[in-house]
Amino acid sequence: xxxxxxxxxxxxxxxxxxxxxxxxxxxxxxxxxxxxxxxxxxxxxxxxxxxxxxxxxxxxxxxxxxxxxxxxxxxxxxxxxxxxxxxxxxxxxxxxxxxxxxxxxxxxxxxxxxxxxxxxxxxxxxxxxxxxxxxxxxxxxxxxxxxxxxxxxxxxxxxxxxxxxxxxxxxxxxxxxxxxxxxxxxxxxxxxxxxxxxxxxxxxxxxxxxxxxxxxxxxxxxxxxxxxxxxxxxxxxxxxxxxxxxxxxxxxxxxxxxxxxxxxxxxxxxxxxxxxxxxxxxxxxxx
Amino acid sequence: xxxxxxxxxxxxxxxxxxxxxxxxxxxxxxxxxxxxxxxxxxxxxxxxxxxxxxxxxxxxxxxxxxxxxxxxxxxxxxxxxxxxxxxxxxxxxxxxxxxxxxxxxxxxxxxxxxxxxxxxxxxxxxxxxxxxxxxxxxxxxxxxxxxxxxxxxxxxxxxxxxxxxxxxxxxxxxxxxxxxxxxxxxxxxxxxxxxxxxxxxxxxxxxxxxxxxxxxxxxxxxxxxxxxxxxxxxxxxxxxxxxxxxxxxxxxxxxx
Numbered sequence: 001x002x003x004x005x006x007x008x009x010x011x012x013x014x015x016x017x018x019x020x021x022x023x024x025x026x027x028x029x030x031x032x033x034x035x036x037x038x039x040x041x042x043x044x045x046x047x048x049x050x051x052x053x054x055x056x057x058x059x060x061x062x063x064x065x066x067x068x069x070x071x072x073x074x075x076x077x078x079x080x081x082x083x084x085x086x087x088x089x090x091x092x093x094x095x096x097x098x099x100x101x102x103x104x105x106x107x108x109x110x111x112x113x114x115x116x117x118x119x120x121x122x123x124x125x126x127x128x129x130x131x132x133x134x135x136x137x138x139x140x141x142x143x144x145x146x147x148x149x150x151x152x153x154x155x156x157x158x159x160x161x162x163x164x165x166x167x168x169x170x171x172x173x174x175x176x177x178x179x180x181x182x183x184x185x186x187x188x189x190x191x192x193x194x195x196x197x198x199x200x201x202x203x204x205x206x207x208x209x210x211x212x213x214x215x216x217x218x219x220x221x222x223x224x225x226x227x228x229x230x231x232x233x234x235x236x237x238x239x240x241x242x243x244x245x246x247x248x249x250x251x252x253x254x255x256x257x258x259x260x261x262x263x264x265x266x267x268x269x270x271x272x273x274x275x276x277x278x279x280x281x282x283x284x285x286x287x
Numbered sequence: 288x289x290x291x292x293x294x295x296x297x298x299x300x301x302x303x304x305x306x307x308x309x310x311x312x313x314x315x316x317x318x319x320x321x322x323x324x325x326x327x328x329x330x331x332x333x334x335x336x337x338x339x340x341x342x343x344x345x346x347x348x349x350x351x352x353x354x355x356x357x358x359x360x361x362x363x364x365x366x367x368x369x370x371x372x373x374x375x376x377x378x379x380x381x382x383x384x385x386x387x388x389x390x391x392x393x394x395x396x397x398x399x400x401x402x403x404x405x406x407x408x409x410x411x412x413x414x415x416x417x418x419x420x421x422x423x424x425x426x427x428x429x430x431x432x433x434x435x436x437x438x439x440x441x442x443x444x445x446x447x448x449x450x451x452x453x454x455x456x457x458x459x460x461x462x463x464x465x466x467x468x469x470x471x472x473x474x475x476x477x478x479x480x481x482x483x484x485x486x487x488x489x490x491x492x493x494x495x496x497x498x499x500x501x502x503x504x505x506x507x508x509x510x511x512x513x514x515x516x517x518x519x520x521x522x523x524x525x526x527x528x529x530x531x532x533x534x535x536x537x538x539x540x541x542x543x
Contacts, residue, residue, distance in 0.1 A: 131388075140365075144365065144366045144369060146369065146403065148373075148399055148400070148402040148403025148404070149399065149402075149403070151402040151407070152388070152391055152395050152398065152399050152402060155394070155395050155398055155402065155409065155412065156391060156392060156395050158409055159392055159394055159395065159413075159430075159431050160392075160431065223407055223408060223409040224407050224408045224409075225408055225409050225410050226409050
């Protein structure tokens with residue numbers, strides 16, 4: 001038993017967030033302002049995501065928290081513990097078993113289903129921020145659908161690097177209307193934004209909530225002669241051998257040794273349990 | 288012939304102070320109108336009202352749009368007005384820093400207006416940008432340099448290229464040669480005169496430099512304390528000034 005209200009926030013706050021969520025779902029990709037609360041964690045650690053999760057959770061939910069794809073990093077572990085303590089909900093590391101997934105910077109490899117909610121932690125919700133610093137101006141640009149500036153950024157990429165070098169937080173156009181920052185997920189994950197699950201985005205410091213309802217059209221911006229490409233490291237996973245997953249590069253020594261492993265730890269563990277092997281897998285079962 | 292732009296009794300007040308008042312004129316296609324006057328005479332206020340940056344308190348501004356004929360730009364929705372200022376209008380600021388994106392390469396600066404009206408082919412945008420840099424005498428090896436690496440004159444020419452790339456019909460210029468040394472000014476004026484002729488542009492140029500209007504403008508409006516005190520053909524106004532203030536202005540030029 002704890003003395004916290006269910007999922008930490010008081011009921012009025014959760015109502016306020018749910019109202020913002022409803023509006024966000026009704027206008028896909030539109031950034032809805034909300035009265036973000038002080039949370040018992042620093043800004044940048046997922047205060048927005050935590051508030052959205054708190055507003056969505058019911059006692060029957062099963063929560064999964066991932067940080068850069070991993071279930072076992074500080075951010076993931078502490079947020080999972082936070083909800084174990086304040087909401088007493090069941091938690092899991094399996095994508096399939098979860099009904100609410102809070103994520104930082106990744107979309108799970110396993111396809112999501114219609115009864116799941118994916119909650120993103122967003123540091124900077126405004127895709128035009130680094131091009132146009134004035135908030136008044138960016139809101140007007142969204143309102144009038146003036147998105148030429150977004151392509152200026154991509155143009156600069158090609159002019160400087162020969163290809164679109166933006167590799168994460170790659171801007172997308174939602175349902176042919178709003179240009180949206182999909183939070184810093186790798187652009188490899190962009191095609192997965194079109195899914196059966198409900199996707200909610202919370203930015204705590206910036207006090208914005210936005211959403212992509214299930215089966216919404218999400219198009220990554222590009223040029224006709226430089227089309228969007230969902231890129232990843234050109235290696236198989238060294239633990240499970242997967243060639244179709246997003247990989248982390250891990251430095252293993254100070255002599256240039258490195259390995260590539262799935263960033264989605266749950267998916268990688270599942271594949272290993274199914275008997276898949278990679279280059280650096282332990283050889284104990286070879287005997 | 289329908290005027291491209293006609294202003295009807297424009298007035299703008301800052302509280303009880305007059306910004307500009309009772310300004311009316313017609314601007315025909317291909318015509319260049321100069322507005323001169325001392326600092327604080329309301330010429331920039333007037334220009335900003337005309338270009339939609341400021342809302343005048345009274346009056347109407349009719350612009351001959353390509354599709355619907357003459358329309359009052361003050362009654363248009365903001366989306367329409369901004370569309371107009373991306374396509375048919377151009378605004379050249381006195382300080383190129385106000386009109387350029389200093390963190391974006393020269394090519395990106397020129398390409399922005401193209402992308403804003405829907406160009407989505409990198410190769411074509413780049414070719415167009417290269418072409419325009421050539422027309423304002425910036426070599427193509429500077430295409431990927433940032434405007435902050437350019438000299439003042441080059442920045443001003445880049446700003447002009449950026450504005451003219453979508454083929455506007457009306458250009459607003461706020462002291463385009465201010466802050467440049469005389470030889471650079473001369474080249475810029477030469478360039479502007481060429482472009483205005485070649486593209487058949489109409490332009491409204493605000494300046495306090497009578498040499499600029501003498502070279503560029505067909506007609507001249509002289510402003511003082513928010514009022515238009517004299518208007519007519521440029522040579523007529525400058526050679527035979529009627530109003531006391533115009534006479535003062537003309538006689539203030541140092542003869543070397």
